[in-house]
Amino acid sequence: MRPVLVDQLNFHHLVYFRAVARSGSVQAAARELGLAPSTVSTQVRALGERLRAALFHKRGRGLVLTDAGRAALRYADEIHELGEELVGVLAGQRADRSVELVVGVAEALPKLVVRELLRPALRIQPPVRLVCREDKSVRLFAELALHELDLVFVDAPPAAGGRVHSHLLGECPVVFLAAAALARRLRRRFPRSLDGAPLLLPSPESNLRRALGPWLRAHGIAPHDAAEFQDQALAMAFAQDG
Structure with a gap:
């Protein structure tokens, strides 16, 4: 199988793909872009073929992102932001991009503990933009494996043989509380x-x-x-x- 070449991708593929991902259907994306649905559908299909991945699956009358589609959307968003920055810089505007740290937090973890773990990130120079997402551990591990998250805080390690690396940060005793x-x-x-x-x-x-x-x-x-x-x-x- 021949490798996917970056030169085979183009900006239009990503623009149409983002529009469909955000709106949930080709028809809605076409209305937003002012194009024929067939044009949008062709471009999105071409992106999937070039990436050799199914980006959407049908649900009712709409389209839902697959795991590969969610990963592609994150990169498409970053490329879109870079494109906007490029236009701004060439127009004489000052670039002001901050590094984004996307953290997954297990629902079961005490939020005060998470705050203390993340406090050092707020002192990083230049400053980072902190994004926290709360969900069940199994979903966080899946998003981490797809590079949708930079790291996760959970109360138990992932199953052996997974695609993520874990490190024990600490332990604490269990306390019973009552009135x-x-x-x-x-x-x-x-x-x-x-x-x-x-x-x-x-x-x-x-x-x-x-x-x-x-x-x-x-x-x-x-x-x-x-x-x-x-x-x-x-x-x-x-x-x-x-």
């Missing part, structure tokens, strides 16, 4: 006192939840699962009510 009156009552025979006590649990996909189950069973504890929360701040608000 003052309930905490005084449960403290006496902890952790046995948790047996039958109301417990607000993290979401099942979190690493903490997966580790908590075996720990409770090992101690013969069967608490009352009162509720589960994906957002830790919301769980804290409910816990304060006792």
Whole structure:
């Protein structure tokens, strides 16, 4: 198979591709660009053929980006920004581009911890533009493998044999929190006192939840699962009510 040559790509391919990706259909993109739908469709198809990748798949009457399409869109956006900068520089304007750091954050991670981890990035010179995206770990790993993210913060490493590298940044103990009156009552025979006590649990996909189950069973504890929360701040608000 012959390699894809950069010379085979052109700016029009990317302009039409971006328009279709943003609008969700060839017809809407054609109206936006003031062109015939056949022209837009031909250019987008040519881009896919040159990249040897399917960029869209059909969903109902619209088009949805594939994984390859999402990766291509990120590069197309960057090329578009460079094109605008080039026009501005030649027109005598000063270029003012900042480096962008795109970070994925797992939903289960405490946001105060993430803030401390990212604080050094705000002191980088020249300044970087920080972009944070929150999602489930499995989706963040997929986007990282496609180079849609620069790095991710998660509460558990990826599965062995994946396409991303992981590094342990730190560990912390697990702390049970309760309203003052309930905490005084449960403290006496902890952790046995948790047996039958109301417990607000993290979401099942979190690493903490997966580790908590075996720990409770090992101690013969069967608490009352009162509720589960994906957002830790919301769980804290409910816990304060006792």
